Amino acid sequence: MLNEFSYCPRLAYLEWVQSEFAPSADTLDGELQHRWVILQQGNFVDAMEFANADDATNSPTDTSTPTDAANSDVASSVMLSAPGIGLIAVVDKIETLTAVSSEPPEVVPVEYKRSGIPPTDERSYEPERIQLAAAGLILQEKGYRCRRGVIYYIASKTRIDVPFDEPLLIRTHTLINQLKAMVAVGHIPPPLVDSPKCPRCSLVGICLPDETRHVQLTQSQVPARPPSRPVIRTIIPTSDDRVPLYVQEPRAAIGKVGDALQVRSPAPERRVLAERPMRAISQVVLLGDVQISTQTLHALCEADIPIAYFSYGGWFYGLTTPLASKNIELRIAQFARAADRSFAIKIARAFTAGKIENQRTLLRRNHPEPPDMVLAQLAAAADAARNADTFETLLGVEGNAARIYFEHFNGMLKPRPELGKWPVDLPLFANRNRRPPADPVNAMLSYAYALLTKDFTVTCFTVGLDPFMGFYHQPKFGKPALALDLMEEFRPIIADSVVVTLINTGVIGIGDFVSRGGSFALKPEPRKRFLATYERRLASEVTHPIFGYAISYRRTFEVQTRLLARVLTGEVDSYASFTTR
Template sequence: MAEPLRIMSLHALEYCERLFYLEEVEEMRVADERVYAGRRLHVEIEKKDDARKGNVLSRPDVVRRKKKATKPNANPEPAWAQRAESQQPVQDPEETEGERVTLSLESEKWGLTGKIDCIRRRDGMLIPYEHKRGRSARTPDNKPEAWASDRLQVIAYAALLAESTGQKVTEGRVRYHADNVMVRVPIDDQALDDLKHSISRARLLQSTIERPPVTENERLCVKCSLAPVCLPEEARLASMLSELPPEAREVRQLKLFPADDDRRTLHVLTHGARIGRKGDRLEVSVLGEAPQLHPSREIGQIVLHGFAQISTQALRMCGQQEIGVHWITTGGRYSGAWVSGTGSVQRRIRQYRAFTDSELCLQLAIRLAEARARGQLSFLLRSSREAERSSPEMQSSIKAIRKLLSPMLRATSIDSLRGYEGGIGAYYFRALPDLIVPEAGEEMKPDGRSRRPPRDRCNALLSFGYALLLKDVMNAIMVVGLDPSLGFFHRPRSQAPPLALDLMELFRVPLVDLPVIASINRKQWDIETDFDIAGQQVWLSDEGRKKLISIYERRKSDYWRHPVLRRSLSYSRIMELEVRLLEKEWMNEGGLFARMRLR
């Protein structure tokens, strides 16, 4: 037997089918200020109930329908209803008759479960009440009426109440507190038919792996807590860009995706440091030092470097509050992450199905490779404008990259695309030494690209920066709920997550290459204290890692204006946005992924 539907899920279904699917099928729920305000309203109502004399009744949390007695005309009522009749009415600011009761109900017949805000008896009839924080809908002649989603919700409560008590319920009521209006909802055959239709539609949506389309009513999206996950405006923009001519593409967009993330990343670099839990705070303990306390609500990620540790209690709290936990080795390599959930199975199925489509993978890979190549070219062009950094080698690399760009965009296979992309990367790193000013010193200039291990100081900085970037991209993938082990460009390997490596290509230049070269030219590095050299291997020292983490985190908080979305977001938010835009590519809402360009 299927799990019962929450009556609140029917409210979401009537409001927006996509909202229902995200919450009930993919199990994504986000509480914003409106959700918390609604919760506070119900808490206040319950407190008022408890304060009224005789209002707290002894009753089970879930009332199921009792079997009728074998005697004719027997019609027993639940204990709470019998007691309600025997007690004196309680005075209420909204009503002056009857008694308030809050009740949880569940029905196998309807396949529903829910909690009624209030039940009253009027002229011998039971009436369910639903309280809403906002304003009522209005008819053309300005009379108050219930919103369609609120109407369906109170109809469902009435149906369960009628089944539970064996009494006919002919009316439900919705109280809108913002405009102090009480709206009556008739419970007739049409109302019950509407309820049956909604339940059938909900079950149908539960059985599919495809998300419903974005609602056409954009006003619903403004007040939706899941708008940053759903990205309705981006879906509408993608549709517009694919259907309208360029001159008709000017459109006002609602800025529903947050521009920045208020939570910060906590890096723990001291060997032997331990992260524990103290109430709702994270406690970082280092031997011989006073513990540091960090409110968990302010932390978005924890990065454990080297041999730092974390307790299971702290891990559990991180899982509850969706705080990503990542590990980076003492050598600066990203080693893994911990996540409490794995994303919904529907999302994984859609991802697997998409990445088995070779044509789609090639299209995405070309777009990705173009974004990185144009970013590398823009970086070289920007630097070549300065006379002291322009050289024949740089001009030669720029010319070669431009020459390879055109055939790369016409690649007919992933393998040939990798060849073009690798060639462009080789020319880019060949020109990288010319981006460094002479005052920075020859010791800071790279000798090509070397890794595992880095063989010079610049490559040590780049490698550690790429590890930090991989960590952030992995965190964005886990937040969205995709599988990082299946990508569309990089080959599957035993350890490296291909999808994370794919998405890293968008951010290598703006988040790592550019700030690293800029810091070298500003002479921020001490060639002795910031690096550890062992033979041909060069690593960052503890001080060097702290310095690069600071540079990287500052860069990640910088704002950048998206050329297609035409709004500014921090790089930390753009990472998550690009993952969500990638997911839209196989949901008939694509066209915006990998459109970012470095200017």
């Protein structure tokens, strides 16, 4: 962790204190290279038993054969600890130089790096030298003579000597003390400013350095647009290539074949309906009585892929996720903040105002003649939500805005008669109703809201928040209150927008529903079209209203949730909702 701290104190805090980890090409490659080292074994002569070390056998050598010790012992992946300086380290290799006197053995720690030799004066990076020097300090505390280490650059097949001189040891001791102080204080260090390290950092998508700093500056007393205001680099992934796998075939069975998931029709036919590599799947969504084997569940959990369960009608039953995030610090902050009602209402105001603003935007974009009065009322309602001083007032404002919005929802629906999908001159939507939805439009709205609930529940788990402890929606058995909070601002621009598109483009028509006892639900085939349109909407890119870069809606879910997490831990003052124009 010392090398991470040397690279960036915030990185060390995220990884060590908050247990955040995200694999990157660099980390995976590095892991593979180290595996090669771990496969090797060898002897490591105990300094205290040096006198008995004569019968130690030599280990197999590798391409980094010590240059100055033809008869050295080599041990791989050695875990060491030194209580005196409070360090534990796993050293890739330790070479014990052949002893020629009664002195303690001289050892040389070796670290493997996947890259070639870096273009620096020292021919190594500081975090690498610090890591090596820390191993040297541990070995010295354990009684060995250790005056230098070696970095072996795999791509260059070259050993670089790192002498443990005084400046390096002083710097290492300083970093050790600073790292301990950071952990004792328990505050996450600020992000680096415009650092070229960030785009290469595996945690950049979790840390959000530019975004966090931008929000901090926007919310501070710093005058608007100072020269120092950071440019926000698009260094987070703007799209996630993995997509959900939806399975709705009744009694279909999902199994694992090699590194892929295979969906088969029910016995006795057992025909392969679909096969997807697991690396291409972001979540598995089971609609109705789809079967999944225990082995497949284990494999999905291991690969960090959640499994969501829905009824055929679209009721979101629940989720199987890998073990909850280890970031207990964040969940403690979440529960403490939720109990503080004066804090909770600030968050609730932002969610509600964001939703009303986006309702207004959707009407403005899709209604052929949105009444000025309605747009003005919704703008006023968003302002009122921002200033509501009690939850009762906020609920009243939200309810009133919803009534105005849904009174004009029908105006956004423009089914084209030539497509013959909807009855001509029949109002499609009168008012919002649910449980059960009493018309096709309400059935689709409820279905889309259930999918959003699922996606924000998954996102809460990904970020390390408890989806059941909300700020606006109150905790209630089985209700993912935080997921419902977070999705508020996305209801109009994702769920409602998908429904409007499906009707106006004729992708779904009146014949695509079944009706039982006055309640409506989509048939299986149209449901596939519905899900495809929903996923296309999530994959579409939008300019982030605060950060100004293009980002998919799906990725926006995580960015907004991570920003909320920064508010909960006190790093950012207030939550800024996601609104579009």
